[in-house]
Amino acid sequence: xxxxxxxxxxxxxxxxxxxxxxxxxxxxxxxxxxxxxxxxxxxxxxxxxxxxxxxxxxxxxxxxxxxxxxxxxxxxxxxxxxxxxxxxxxxxxxxxxxxxxxxxxxxxxxxxxxxxxxxxxxxxxxxxxxxxxxxxxxxxxxxxxxxxxxxxxxxxxxxxxxxxxxxxxxxxxxxxxxxxxxxxxxxxxxxxxxxxxxxxxxxxxxxxxxxxxxxxxxxxx
Amino acid sequence: xxxxxxxxxxxxxxxxxxxxxxxxxxxxxxxxxxxxxxxxxxxxxxxxxxxxxxxxxxxxxxxxxxxxxxxxxxxxxxxxxxxxxxxxxxxxxxxxxxxxxxxxxxxxxxxxxxxxxxxxxxxxxxxxxxxxxxxxxxxxxxxxxxxxxxxxxxxxxxxxxxxxxxxxxxxxxxxxxxxxxxxxxxxxxxxxxxxxxxxxxxxxxxxxxxxxxxxxxxxxxxxxxxxxxxxxxxxxxxxxxxxxxxxxxxxxxxxxxxxxxxxxxxxxxxxxxxxxxxxxxxxxxxxxxxxxxxxxxxxxxxxxxxxxxxxxxxxxxxxxxxxxxxxxxxxxxxxxxxxxxxxxxxxxxxxxxxxxxxxxxxxxxxxxxxxxxxxxxxxxxxxxxxxxxxxxxxxxxxxxxxxxxxxxxxxxxxxxxxxxxxxxxxxxxxxxxxxxxxxxxxxxxxxxxxxxxxxxxxxxxxxxxxxxxxxxxxxxxxxxxxxxxxxxxxxxxxxxxxxxxxxxxxxxxxxxxxxxxxxxxxxxxxxxxxxxxxxxxxxxxxxxxxxxxxxxxxxxxxxxxxxxxxxxxxxxxxxxxxxxxxxxxxxxxxxxxxxxxxxxxxxxxxxxxxxxxxxxxxxxxxxxxxx
Numbered sequence: 001x002x003x004x005x006x007x008x009x010x011x012x013x014x015x016x017x018x019x020x021x022x023x024x025x026x027x028x029x030x031x032x033x034x035x036x037x038x039x040x041x042x043x044x045x046x047x048x049x050x051x052x053x054x055x056x057x058x059x060x061x062x063x064x065x066x067x068x069x070x071x072x073x074x075x076x077x078x079x080x081x082x083x084x085x086x087x088x089x090x091x092x093x094x095x096x097x098x099x100x101x102x103x104x105x106x107x108x109x110x111x112x113x114x115x116x117x118x119x120x121x122x123x124x125x126x127x128x129x130x131x132x133x134x135x136x137x138x139x140x141x142x143x144x145x146x147x148x149x150x151x152x153x154x155x156x157x158x159x160x161x162x163x164x165x166x167x168x169x170x171x172x173x174x175x176x177x178x179x180x181x182x183x184x185x186x187x188x189x190x191x192x193x194x195x196x197x198x199x200x201x202x203x204x205x206x207x208x209x210x211x212x213x214x215x216x217x218x219x220x221x
Numbered sequence: 222x223x224x225x226x227x228x229x230x231x232x233x234x235x236x237x238x239x240x241x242x243x244x245x246x247x248x249x250x251x252x253x254x255x256x257x258x259x260x261x262x263x264x265x266x267x268x269x270x271x272x273x274x275x276x277x278x279x280x281x282x283x284x285x286x287x288x289x290x291x292x293x294x295x296x297x298x299x300x301x302x303x304x305x306x307x308x309x310x311x312x313x314x315x316x317x318x319x320x321x322x323x324x325x326x327x328x329x330x331x332x333x334x335x336x337x338x339x340x341x342x343x344x345x346x347x348x349x350x351x352x353x354x355x356x357x358x359x360x361x362x363x364x365x366x367x368x369x370x371x372x373x374x375x376x377x378x379x380x381x382x383x384x385x386x387x388x389x390x391x392x393x394x395x396x397x398x399x400x401x402x403x404x405x406x407x408x409x410x411x412x413x414x415x416x417x418x419x420x421x422x423x424x425x426x427x428x429x430x431x432x433x434x435x436x437x438x439x440x441x442x443x444x445x446x447x448x449x450x451x452x453x454x455x456x457x458x459x460x461x462x463x464x465x466x467x468x469x470x471x472x473x474x475x476x477x478x479x480x481x482x483x484x485x486x487x488x489x490x491x492x493x494x495x496x497x498x499x500x501x502x503x504x505x506x507x508x509x510x511x512x513x514x515x516x517x518x519x520x521x522x523x524x525x526x527x528x529x530x531x532x533x534x535x536x537x538x539x540x541x542x543x544x545x546x547x548x549x550x551x552x553x554x555x556x557x558x559x560x561x562x563x564x565x566x567x568x569x570x571x572x573x574x575x576x577x578x579x580x581x582x583x584x585x586x587x588x589x590x591x592x593x594x595x596x597x598x599x600x601x602x603x604x605x606x607x608x609x610x611x612x613x614x615x616x617x618x619x620x621x622x623x624x625x626x627x628x629x630x631x632x633x634x635x636x637x638x639x640x641x642x643x644x645x646x647x648x649x650x651x652x653x654x655x656x657x658x659x660x661x662x663x664x665x666x667x668x669x670x671x672x673x674x675x676x677x678x679x680x681x682x683x684x685x686x687x688x689x690x691x692x693x694x695x696x697x698x699x700x701x702x703x704x705x706x707x708x709x710x711x712x713x714x715x716x717x718x719x720x721x722x723x724x725x726x727x728x729x730x731x732x733x734x735x736x737x738x739x740x741x742x743x744x745x746x747x748x749x750x751x752x753x754x755x756x757x758x759x760x761x762x763x764x765x766x767x768x769x770x771x772x773x774x775x776x777x778x779x780x781x782x783x784x785x786x787x788x789x790x791x792x793x794x795x796x797x798x799x800x801x802x803x804x805x806x807x808x809x810x811x812x813x814x815x816x817x818x819x820x821x822x823x824x825x826x827x828x829x830x831x832x833x834x835x836x837x838x839x840x841x842x843x844x845x846x847x848x
């Protein structure tokens with residue numbers, strides 16, 4: 001995909017400016033008082049340099065609760081060159097029409113910056129989200145992506161293995177496997193929004209299992 | 222906002238009362254939902270505190286404790302709490318605790334109240350749920366006040382029962398005359414006979430004195446050891462009164478010595494001690510049946526079966542014990558009718574055994590059920606010479622059973638039918654045909670006839686038949702696969718209460734058949750395991766235990782299935798006891814509305830366990846032929 005060759009294109013983004021200047025939540029805040037945003041990106045692959053963001057899902061966590069009404073899902077419209085032909089071809093199950101209905105990446109990201117301002121980001125396997133967002137920030141705004149990040153996968157890895165799998169030997173760090181161990185329901189659908197919600201619920205579970213009133217810093221990567 | 226994309230939206234849409242809301246209203250609710258996670262053991266609501274949230278269990282389970290009592294109910298996925306305080310003054314009366322790691326859907330009080338105001342259907346739903354809960358609370362109140370634990374037969378220890386009488390004992394070489402004198406002096410009806418170490422060697426009663434000594438003209442200077450009952454049944458002081466009553470009822474005995482850890486006798490409990498604990502008792506009924514002079518008197522005595530069942534259920538006896546009692550009455554009726562027929566027709570020309578099938582064979586009979594029986598006759602049987610005798614015998618037994626409340630079997634599985642009046646070799650050939658030609662009809666017969674037990678006559682014949690049948694069936698994987706497939710045919714009402722899958726039947730429309738949908742599926746599963754393990758037992762609980770011992774079934778799965786059986790059987794017994802109390806004929810059909818929330822919750826759990834167990838045997842034994 002030709003995207004890797006693009007030169008930085010400075011796009012003015014008031015939303016990104018507000019995100020950059022909003023005060024970040026203090027790591028010493030009790031995690032139940034902190035505002036967080038669980039996100040999931042669907043991408044064409046794992047390489048931030050050459051792969052594209054296809055969709056963004058996100059939902060807020062406030063005062064220890066997932067606020068379902070804040071959920072949003074943005075399908076990203078790829079550059080015309082990357083759009084599949086009108087008939088037949090798809091990217092990750094999204095056909096031409098569905099992708100064409102999407103919004104350009106800068107617009108989708110503006111939604112994200114609005115929602116993420118003043119919050120910590122939560123993702124499962126957050127390295128991927130961080131890399132793609134950093135790549136997009138450099139390319140679009142000539143800035144680095146900086147935000148406090150909670151990686152629910154890392155949080156899980158830090159737990160003693162015995163606690164992690166209950167001695168069953170059925171470890172596994174994939175989102176579904178980890179959720180099962182916390183008694184969370186199984187989701188059939190997998191899209192950016194359902195995975196973001198799944199990740200938010202997992203975070204609540206990890207907090208509940210971390211003892212009384214843990215601080216945010218305990219969860220930050 | 223994109224809430225329709227979320228499964229939590231679909232979850233609401235699938236549960237009452239939200240399932241009936243217009244789409245836009247449902248989306249509006251989804252947009253203001255919050256999700257909360259509580260770790261197992263966490264207190265979610267405390268009695269007396271303010272509450273401003275409507276809660277719905279998304280996954281996991283919580284326990285609601287009624288304020289000021291020790292009554293609890295368990296709520297699972299799709300059920301609600303917290304709403305009563307919102308409908309009232311906002312102060313909770315109950316405390317709610319997470320029983321498992323639990324995900325909760327939360328709605329603000331204001332949203333919930335607006336919903337109630339604007340959607341009359343939702344208002345009605347919660348008003349009804351309220352009434353439902355009240356009834357459950359009333360029922361458990363009733364349950365808890367039916368008897369103090371110490372007077373309940375289930376938990377009373379034989380060591381603590383009745384007036385303690387001194388133990389009167391003597392050595393085995395004591396002359397009978399001397400024994401009789403000592404019994405009269407101590408005013409007891411039972412003498413315990415001990416060996417040189419003081420351990421119990423036998424028992425000698427008033428009745429033995431009359432029958433074995435005076436009645437037979439035996440010299441009174443003979444040692445008591447010659448006329449005592451050696452190695453009598455004993456009970457440990459920790460055994461429950463219920464176990465003692467069960468042992469007496471099964472063996473038709475009236476005294477049981479209580480022994481300590483060294484087998485030294487410490488007390489004797491009598492049937493009267495137990496009967497004073499429980500009136501309307503199975504033992505009394507069986508004793509009357511055994512004394513009946515004609516079939517009409519048997520039928521008259523058997524009429525008390527319902528009252529016995531009622532008394533046992535009210536005494537808190539567990540379902541398997543009630544099953545044993547009711548079965549022991551059924552067994553006594555069969556045995557006595559056979560004895561009376563023999564008295565009339567003369568002694569049998571060749572040995573035979575009276576076989577029973579189905580629930581009576583498994584010893585899990587509840588209220589009345591149809592008769593299922595047959596005759597197993599010695600191979601010396603000659604149909605020309607002996608056919609007439611056994612035909613008359615079979616007819617008398619079956620007619621007597623019908624009159625005594627065990628209606629004729631609609632499928633003709635009765636000793637009055639020549640097809641089921643066969644010599645041992647005939648039965649063996651019949652079973653062999655079912656096993657080697659597993660057609661649907663054969664498999665159906667196999668499921669019925671595999672559960673058999675001899676209740677009268679030459680019991681050794683049955684042991685020979687069973688050995689033969691198990692030898693043929695054990696290790697026959699094709700037959701086992703067919704039996705397994707048959708066991709999977711029963712539809713377990715998994716979506717019970719929410720999406721009712723009820724028995725379609727004109728007479729019992731919209732009701733749950735606890736026997737067909739709950740008891741029989743477990744019975745079928747246990748039979749498959751018995752075949753797979755080659756176990757000769759027929760009782761469902763014992764079959765499951767045997768499967769665990771054989772390593773075919775995980776101990777936890779065996780315990781789960783046993784619990785499921787107990788629970789379904791318990792609900793059925795309670796239903797039948799209520800029918801008996803109301804003077805109705807007991808049946809297996811329960812309307813869901815008649816169940817308490819507690820019962821519904823646990824029935825749902827039981828059905829889920831049964832379904833899992835069905836899947837497990839399907840996987841283990843029927844993989845080759847499953848479509």
